[in-house]
Amino acid sequence: MDHASHARKAQPHIESPRRCNGRRPPGRPPQSEDTSTPVDLTGALEKQAQRGNANDLPRPHSAANNTGGVEPRPPGRKPADSLFDIPPNLSRIRRLLFECNDPIEITQEEFDTYWPFIDNVWVKQRSNASKEGLCTSDYYMCRLRRPTHRPSETRPPLPEGKRPRKKRSREGGTCNFQIKVVRFEGAYSAVTISRTPGSDSTHTHDLDYSDRVKRNSGVMEFVRRESVKGYLPSSIYAKFQEEPEKLNEAGGRSLTVTDVRNVAAKWRIQNPEVQLVPHEGYEYQKGQGIIKSATANGINETSQLQPQPQLPSQMQPTLPAPSPQLPPDTLAFPQFSLEFLEPYLPTLPTHHSEKSEFPHVTLSYATSMDSKISLRAGMQTVLSGPEAKVMTHYLRSRHDAILIGVGTVLADNPGLNCRLEGAGGFGGLGRMWQPRPVVIDPTGRWPIHPDDRMLRTAVEGKGRAPWVVVSPGAPINSDRLMMLKGYGGDFLRIVEYNRDWRLRWEAILRALASEGIKSVMIEGGGTVLNELLNPEYTNFIDSIIVTVAPTYLGHGGVGVSPESKLDPQGNPNAALNPRDVKWTPLGQNVIMCGKIRLQDMRAGAPP
Ligand SMILES: NC(=O)C1=CN([C@@H]2O[C@H](COP(=O)(O)OP(=O)(O)OC[C@H]3O[C@@H](n4cnc5c(N)ncnc54)[C@H](OP(=O)(O)O)[C@@H]3O)[C@@H](O)[C@H]2O)C=CC1
Numbered sequence: 001m002d003h004a005s006h007a008r009k010a011q012p013h014i015e016s017p018r019r020c021n022g023r024r025p026p027g028r029p030p031q032s033e034d035t036s037t038p039v040d041l042t043g044a045l046e047k048q049a050q051r052g053n054a055n056d057l058p059r060p061h062s063a064a065n066n067t068g069g070v071e072p073r074p075p076g077r078k079p080a081d082s083l084f085d086i087p088p089n090l091s092r093i094r095r096l097l098f099e100c101n102d103p104i105e106i107t108q109e110e111f112d113t114y115w116p117f118i119d120n121v122w123v124k125q126r127s128n129a130s131k132e133g134l135c136t137s138d139y140y141m142c143r144l145r146r147p148t149h150r151p152s153e154t155r156p157p158l159p160e161g162k163r164p165r166k167k168r169s170r171e172g173g174t175c176n177f178q179i180k181v182v183r184f185e186g187a188y189s190a191v192t193i194s195r196t197p198g199s200d201s202t203h204t205h206d207l208d209y210s211d212r213v214k215r216n217s218g219v220m221e222f223v224r225r226e227s228v229k230g231y232l233p234s235s236i237y238a239k240f241q242e243e244p245e246k247l248n249e250a251g252g253r254s255l256t257v258t259d260v261r262n263v264a265a266k267w268r269i270q271n272p273e274v275q276l277v278p279h280e281g282y283e284y285q286k287g288q289g290i291i292k293s294a295t296a297n298g299i300n301e302t303s304q305l306q307p308q309p310q311l312p313s314q315m316q317p318t319l320p321a322p323s324p325q326l327p328p329d330t331l332a333f334p335q336f337s338l339e340f341l342e343p344y345l346p347t348l349p350t351h352h353s354e355k356s357e358f359p360h361v362t363l364s365y366a367t368s369m370d371s372k373i374s375l376r377a378g379m380q381t382v383l384s385g386p387e388a389k390v391m392t393h394y395l396r397s398r399h400d401a402i403l404i405g406v407g408t409v410l411a412d413n414p415g416l417n418c419r420l421e422g423a424g425g426f427g428g429l430g431r432m433w434q435p436r437p438v439v440i441d442p443t444g445r446w447p448i449h450p451d452d453r454m455l456r457t458a459v460e461g462k463g464r465a466p467w468v469v470v471s472p473g474a475p476i477n478s479d480r481l482m483m484l485k486g487y488g489g490d491f492l493r494i495v496e497y498n499r500d501w502r503l504r505w506e507a508i509l510r511a512l513a514s515e516g517i518k519s520v521m522i523e524g525g526g527t528v529l530n531e532l533l534n535p536e537y538t539n540f541i542d543s544i545i546v547t548v549a550p551t552y553l554g555h556g557g558v559g560v561s562p563e564s565k566l567d568p569q570g571n572p573n574a575a576l577n578p579r580d581v582k583w584t585p586l587g588q589n590v591i592m593c594g595k596i597r598l599q600d601m602r603a604g605a606p607p
């Protein structure tokens with residue numbers, strides 16, 4: 001984006017699946033099965049059924065007995081009028097990828113086609129990459145590994161007159177099912193999916209239960225594609241319900257109109273002037289919602305799944321409607337006081353807030369005792385305990401933007417959203433409390449893929465899509481531009497450099513302010529923090545909130561340490577001393593808060 005422009009009306013770009021040529025990767029030993037042609041999913045399904053370990057899986061239909069499972073058409077095409085382009089055998093392949101009875105080897109293209117329809121089942125735990133980057137292993141655990149509720153003794157007492165909410169516990173308790181997804185890239189590309197040694201052999205629940213807990217991104221992508229055409233969410237929802245077998249096959253049986261609204265809201269925010277319309281043959285009627293037009297088929301047929309007829313006001317229920325089930329990664333709102341943070345935070349916005357030249361800047365990161373923020377560059381390292389993590393998400397909710405360098409995106413694949421209960425997508429409306437992720441990527445190193453957590457988070461209505469700060473020479477072709485814009489993100493070109501051909505932070509911060517960002521929390525990584533802690537930039541930093549962990553990560557870690565400073569006599573001096581410092585223990589961590597800026601450079605700010 002030209003940083004003064006707000007034109008974000010691009011149509012979405014759907015990436016085509018990557019191709020592979022079926023060759024074995026160099027240096028990889030041949031396996032007992034012939035892997036020179038990767039096992040195709042339907043073939044794997046056949047084999048499982050023949051070995052008798054496919055439980056009650058039906059054998060694949062042939063074209064002759066195709067009663068719904070096999071689609072006699074290639075993926076990526078859909079019959080006229082259908083809102084779904086469902087790949088062949090989807091429901092059975094979803095079950096295969098859910099059960100993971102035997103290791104499965106598939107092509108990258110098959111993985112890209114089917115994984116979005118089953119990703120709701122899994123939560124990624126960690127990734128390992130080989131030295132050459134040709135092989136990556138991603139470890140996933142079943143999303144239902146965690147319990148739904150806290151034990152009652154840790155729950156705070158309810159205010160007087162409030163009835164305890166009925167909490168359903170998880171079907172079958174928690175689930176210890178874990179898988180490993182190994183990808184070989186390069187000339188040959190293949191993906192193997194297998195259970196990890198520590199995994200249980202089955203889930204404690206069925207696939208339908210996972211689908212009820214969370215919608216998969218394949219289904220949400222169908223919703224997004226329809227939303228960007230400017231249709232009313234209730235109309236999209238009604239249209240989906242017209243194809244129940246397709247919706248079920250894709251795992252979307254539990255799709256709600258709220259899910260559709262959340263996806264549509266993202267596009268709507270950027271296109272407020274567009275008048276949303278029902279689909280052709282539908283109309284909106286007060287009190288009835290979306291109904292089929294009388295002209296459509298000669299009858300005035302009310303859509304079955306639409307809002308209930310309204311009750312007269314005296315009959316409206318007095319209790320609030322039960323909260324929809326929150327996503328499993330929701331963080332409970334802190335029950336401990338975070339008051340100590342207040343002096344270091346941006347002031348809460350008012351209607352009269354003036355536009356400043358620069359936003360309030362908070363540096364916030366977690367460090368070891370030896371000032372390392374990760375074990376090594378490119379490796380995500382957890383340093384915050386549960387309480388400090390909740391604090392970080394609270395801090396995210398208090399800033400308009402969260403900024404990181406591209407090194408951190410590539411290392412961590414972060415969500416950069418606020419997952420506190422009550423934030424948008426976690427029980428809150430729209431994008432309430434959700435900050436804008438900002439990535440400094442001057443040379444366009446981030447490939448930007450729909451599977452990236454920041455994009456997935458945006459699609460799921462649980463965060464905003466990122467703005468990517470680039471330099472003028474960054475390779476941004478129209479596909480990348482359209483894709484990022486399609487998700488609600490954008491590129492921000494900065495043309496001011498310092499002596500070392502680095503982007504000037506004043507320029508980045510000024511551009512963010514001109515886009516309406518009044519506060520930005522900078523999380524890292526090492527390169528970004530080390531630059532900003534130098535005297536050249538410290539007058540742009542308002543405060544610093546550091547989570548200190550009781551560990552030494554050692555010499556190989558990514559360190560945070562500004563350049564040394566000398567006094568006028570040439571003797572070494574402390575590089576930076578934060579002011580108004582406060583230390584607060586929080587669980588296993590200690591939080592250090594301090595102020596950095598000496599004079600306020602922001603236009604209109606008091607001296
Ligand atoms: N514990 C914690 O709280 C946190 C830890 N981390 C960890 O930090 C590590 C990543 O740190 P690191 O590798 O240093 O990466 P960074 O995230 O700091 O990104 C560095 C890259 O960002 C670009 N960049 C940053 N500033 C500028 C600028 N002024 N002008 C131009 N480009 C700029 C450069 O890209 P280019 O090279 O393309 O020019 C640079 O190489 C990861 O392991 C991550 O897990 C990250 C955040 C928080």
Ligand SMILES: Nc1nc(O)c(N)c(N[C@@H]2O[C@H](COP(=O)(O)O)[C@@H](O)[C@H]2O)n1
Nearest residue numbers: 366381382383384392412414415416523
């Ligand atoms: N506060 C804090 N503590 C840690 O221990 C960390 N490793 C980080 N890392 C930062 O948080 C990002 C991950 O965010 P999501 O949970 O994916 O939203 C990561 O990219 C770092 O910026 N922070």
